[in-house]
Amino acid sequence: MKIAILSNGNGNYSTKRLVEEAKKRGHEVKVIKYRDCYASIEQNNPTVSYRGEDLGKYDAIIPRIASNMTRYGTAIVRQLEMQGAYTVSSSIAINRSRDKLRSLQLLAKAGVGIPKTVVSRNTTDIDVLLEQLGDMPVIIKLARGTHGNGVVLAETKKAAKSVLQAFYLTNEDGTNVLLQEFVRESAGTDIRAFVVGGRVVASMQRKSLDDDFRSNLHKGGEGTKVKLTDEENKMVIKAAKAMGLNIAGVDMMRSARGPLILEVNASPGFGIEKVTGRDVATPIIEYIEQNAKRSNKKDKIGA
Secondary structure (H helix, E strand, O other): OOEEEEEEEOOHHHHHHHHHHHHHHHEEEEEEHHHEEEOOOOOOOOOEEEOOEEEOOOOEEEEOHHHHHHHHHHHHHHHHHHHHEEEEOOHHHHHHHHHHHHHHHHHHOOOOOOOEEEEEOOOHHHHHHHHHHOOOOOOEOOOOOOOOEEEEEEHHHHHHHHHHHHHHHHHOOOOOEEEEEOHHHHOEEEEEEEEEEEEEEEEEEEEEEOOOOOOHHHOOOEEOOOOOOOHHHHHHHHHEEEEEEEEEEEEEEEOEEEEEEEEEEEEOHHHHHHHHHHOOHHHHHHHHHHOOOOHHHHHHOOO
């Protein structure tokens, strides 16, 4: 098959692993910097050009879209979908998962456990909002943050109000700000499960190395291999399905009331391979082999 990997470049570890496994299984694979692509939009003739030349047809594409390039990256994915290319992650599912508010709404609707969350653009309601969440501290996060950025722990009501005012002042584009309960028993620790085609292929626990409440590896957190319980396994698979994602990194915390899903990532990094010793690239290529000859499934979730 001809497979295109939409990525920021060949140097990325995740991209290298996908190229390695795809070639090993006899596929023709090309890494395409989607930021260097442009779409020509005309009636019945959707095309994508790359560095001045028509990209041509591909049997399958693997989007590895960075969060800060979501709108443009998914526009290119959408254009390729219109050409009939099979994509392991649809443009609408990637966009959906990048909006934390929309994601939480869909997870809640699907019956997935999540931390209690409230959203408001009125800072005068702060006392009422905090009462709904319970005791201080609370987590305040931007709906479109990533890698632990745009996430703040507010220890007091005064601090929470100041953070909210600052967020709203610097986010005039309408980005939502979420207030979320702080789960003390899981502070600084979470679990990343890597899901491919409705099954968990690897899982690791991430823990901050200092007093940071965030455990992201991008923030210096440490990862160790972990085994999920049956309940946790079912929960992360359900979360990926709720987002409409065939490939997902599902972040979860263990709380006193059971597993709580924090986020579903549409372009999870492959650092989990180094931590767990589990191969996550091969299952992705295998999934493409099994599904690429089928047309893209119609999205039933909605934007």
